[in-house]
Amino acid sequence: MLLEPLFGLFLINFLSKRIDAQKVGYDVYRYAVAGRYIAVGLLALDVVTDSFLVQSGIRLCIYTLMWLVYVRPELRAGRGFMYSMLPYMAISLVSDIVRLANTGFYRAHDDIFESAELFGLLWFGAMWFVNRSQRRALEKERQKREAEEARSRVMAEMKVSLEAEVAQRTSELLKQKEELETTLEELRRTQDQLIQSEKMASLGELTAGIAHEIQNPLNFVNNFSEVSVELLEELKSGPFTELPANSREEAEEIVADLTQNLEKISFHGKRADGIVKSMLQHSRTSAGSKEVIDINALTDEYLRLSYHGLRAKDKGFNASMETDLEVDLHPVSVVAQDLGRVLLNLFNNAFYSVSEKKKAVGGDFQPVVRVSTRNTRWMDGRDAIEITVHDNGMGIPKAILDKIYQPFFTTKPTGQGTGLGLSMSYDIIHKMHGGEMHVESEEGQYATFIITIPVS
Amino acid sequence: MRILVVDDEEDIQPLFKQRFRREIRSGEVTFDFALLGEDALRYLESGDSRVVLILSDINMPGMSGLELLQRIRGAHGTAPPFVMMITAYDDESSRAQSISLGADDFLTKPLDFNLLKQKLNNLETHG
Numbered sequence: 001m002l003l004e005p006l007f008g009l010f011l012i013n014f015l016s017k018r019i020d021a022q023k024v025g026y027d028v029y030r031y032a033v034a035g036r037y038i039a040v041g042l043l044a045l046d047v048v049t050d051s052f053l054v055q056s057g058i059r060l061c062i063y064t065l066m067w068l069v070y071v072r073p074e075l076r077a078g079r080g081f082m083y084s085m086l087p088y089m090a091i092s093l094v095s096d097i098v099r100l101a102n103t104g105f106y107r108a109h110d111d112i113f114e115s116a117e118l119f120g121l122l123w124f125g126a127m128w129f130v131n132r133s134q135r136r137a138l139e140k141e142r143q144k145r146e147a148e149e150a151r152s153r154v155m156a157e158m159k160v161s162l163e164a165e166v167a168q169r170t171s172e173l174l175k176q177k178e179e180l181e182t183t184l185e186e187l188r189r190t191q192d193q194l195i196q197s198e199k200m201a202s203l204g205e206l207t208a209g210i211a212h213e214i215q216n217p218l219n220f221v222n223n224f225s226e227v228s229v230e231l232l233e234e235l236k237s238g239p240f241t242e243l244p245a246n247s248r249e250e251a252e253e254i255v256a257d258l259t260q261n262l263e264k265i266s267f268h269g270k271r272a273d274g275i276v277k278s279m280l281q282h283s284r285t286s287a288g289s290k291e292v293i294d295i296n297a298l299t300d301e302y303l304r305l306s307y308h309g310l311r312a313k314d315k316g317f318n319a320s321m322e323t324d325l326e327v328d329l330h331p332v333s334v335v336a337q338d339l340g341r342v343l344l345n346l347f348n349n350a351f352y353s354v355s356e357k358k359k360a361v362g363g364d365f366q367p368v369v370r371v372s373t374r375n376t377r378w379m380d381g382r383d384a385i386e387i388t389v390h391d392n393g394m395g396i397p398k399a400i401l402d403k404i405y406q407p408f409f410t411t412k413p414t415g416q417g418t419g420l421g422l423s424m425s426y427d428i429i430h431k432m433h434g435g436e437m438h439v440e441s442e443e444g445q446y447a448t449f450i451i452t453i454p455v456s
Numbered sequence: 457m458r459i460l461v462v463d464d465e466e467d468i469q470p471l472f473k474q475r476f477r478r479e480i481r482s483g484e485v486t487f488d489f490a491l492l493g494e495d496a497l498r499y500l501e502s503g504d505s506r507v508v509l510i511l512s513d514i515n516m517p518g519m520s521g522l523e524l525l526q527r528i529r530g531a532h533g534t535a536p537p538f539v540m541m542i543t544a545y546d547d548e549s550s551r552a553q554s555i556s557l558g559a560d561d562f563l564t565k566p567l568d569f570n571l572l573k574q575k576l577n578n579l580e581t582h583g
C-alpha cells in the first residue's frame with residue numbers, strides 16, 4: 001500500500017485550511033472536496049488492485065500536486081509541508097526505479113531501501129511536528145502582535161479623541177478667560193463709575209446742605225446792608241442838615257465811606273447769594289417730567305442761545321458753529337429743561353474756551369465749536385444716543401481732568417464761574433437720566449465732552 | 457395796619473423795624489412779633505389784637521408755619537386775617553401746600569422789602 005494518497009490527503013487538508021478563498025478568487029472548498037475524494041479513491045484503488053501501474057499513476061498525481069504547490073503563489077503556504085514530503089517521495093521514487101531496473105539488486109538491498117523509506121517517513125513526521133510547533137508559535141506571535149496592534153490602534157484612537165477633547169477644552173477655557181476678562185473690565189468700569197457717582201452724590205448732598213444753612217444768615221447780611229444804606233440816606237437827608245458845617249463835612253465823609261462799605265457788603269453778599277442759588281439748583285429735584293423730545297432741535301437751539309449770549313457780552317467774539325446731527329435718533333426720554341441746562345453749560349464752556357484761546361493765540365486761530373449727535377449702544381446692549389460737544393480751545397490739563405466734575409472747581413477767574421456747571425451737568429446726566437458723561441482732551445488743543453443716554 | 461411777623465430768627469425783628477422805620481413812626485403800620493407758631497396762635501386767640509396780616513415763616517421749631525396756617529384757617533368766630541407765607545427760594549412744594557391750606561400770598565427768601573411794601577400798599581388800597 002502506498003502512503004502517497006494519505007500525504008496528498010494531508011496536503012489538501014492543510015491547504016484548504018490556509019488558503020483564503022476571497023484572495024484566490026475561486027472556490028477552494030470545492031477543489032478541496034474533489035481532491036479529498038480523488039485521494040481516498042486512489043487509496044482504495046491501490047488497496048484493491050495493488051498494481052504497479054496504479055501506484056505509478058498515484059505518484060504522478062502527487063508529483064503534480066507538489067509541482068502545483070511549488071509554482072502557484074496562492075499555494076505557497078503548503079510549501080513547507082511539501083518539502084517535508086520530498087525525502088520520502090524521492091526515496092520511494094528511487095526505490096521503485098531500482099526495483100524496475102534491477103529487481104535482484106533491489107531484493108539484495110531491500111532493507112536499505114526500506115530503512116531509507118522509513119527515514120523519509122520519520123523525516124516527514126519530524127518536519128511536520130517541527131513545522132506545526134513553529135506554526136503554532138508563529139500563530140501565537142501573530143495573535144500577540146494583532147492584539148498589540150489592536151491595543152495600539154485603540155490607544156491611537158484614544159489619543160486622537162483625547163487631543164480633540166483637550167483642544168476643545170482649551171478653546172472653551174480661552175473663551176471663558178476672554179469672557180472673564182471682558183466682565184472684569186466692565187466691572188472695573190462700573191466700579192469707577194460707582195465711586196465717581198458716589199463721590200459726586202455725597203458732594204452734591206453736602207453742597208445742598210451747605211447752601212441751605214448759608215442761605216438764612218446770608219439773607220440777613222444782604223438785608224441788613226441794604227437797610228443800612230437806606231438808613232444812611234435818611235440820616236443824610238434828615239438830621240445831617242441840622243449839623244454845624246464843620247462837623248457835617250466830616251460826618252458826610254464817614255457816611256460816604258460807610259455807604260461804600262455797605263454797598264461792598266451788599267455786592268459780595270449778592271455774589272454769595274448767586275452761588276447759593278446755583279448750589280440749590282444743583283440739588284433741586286427736577287419738576288419737569290421725562291418725555292421723548294427732538295434732541296437735535298434742543299441741541300441746535302441751545303447752541304445758538306449760548307453763542308448769541310456770548311456775542312451779547314463780547315461784540316468782537318466770533319466762532320464757527322458746526323453741527324452734525326443724525327436724522328433718525330433713537331427716541332430717548334429726557335427732562336428737556338435739565339438736558340438744556342447741561343447743553344447750555346457745555347456750549348458756554350466751549351465758547352469761553354475758544355475765546356480765551358483766541359485772546360491768547362490771536363492771529364490765524366479759527367475758533368470752532370462742533371456738536372454732533374448719533375445713535376449708539378449702551379453697555380448692556382440697549383439703544384442709546386450720543387451727544388458730542390467739541391471745541392478747539394484751550395483744552396483741559398491732565399492734572400485737573402479728574403476734578404472738573406467736583407462742585408466749585410473752576411478755572412475761570414473769580415466771579416466768572418461758580419464751578420457748579422459741570423458738577424450739575426454730571427448729576428443730571430448720571431443720576432437723572434441714567435446716562436454717562438465723559439471728556440477727552442489735549443491741553444492747548446481741544447476738549448470733547450461726550451454724553452451718552454440710553455433709552456429707558 | 458397791624459402786622460404779626462412769625463419767625464424763629466430773632467434778627468428779623470430789627471430788620472422789619474428798620475425797614476419800616478418811617479411807616480412805624482407815622483403810625484401807618486404796627487408790628488408784633490412771635491418767635492414760635494404757638495406764641496402766634498396764643499397772641500391771636502387773646503382776642504384784643506386787631507391783626508389783619510400775618511407774615512409767617514414755614515420752617516420753625518415746634519409748630520411749623522403750615523400748621524399755624526391750618527390752625528388759623530380752622531378757627532371760627534374771628535375775622536379771617538390776610539396770611540402771607542414766607543417760603544424758601546426753591547421750595548415749590550411748601551408753596552403748593554400753602555395754597556391748599558388757604559394762604560393769601562407769598563414772599564420768597566431773601567425778603568424783598570420793596571416788594572413787600574408794594575403788596576402792603578395794594579392791600580391797604582384794595583383790601
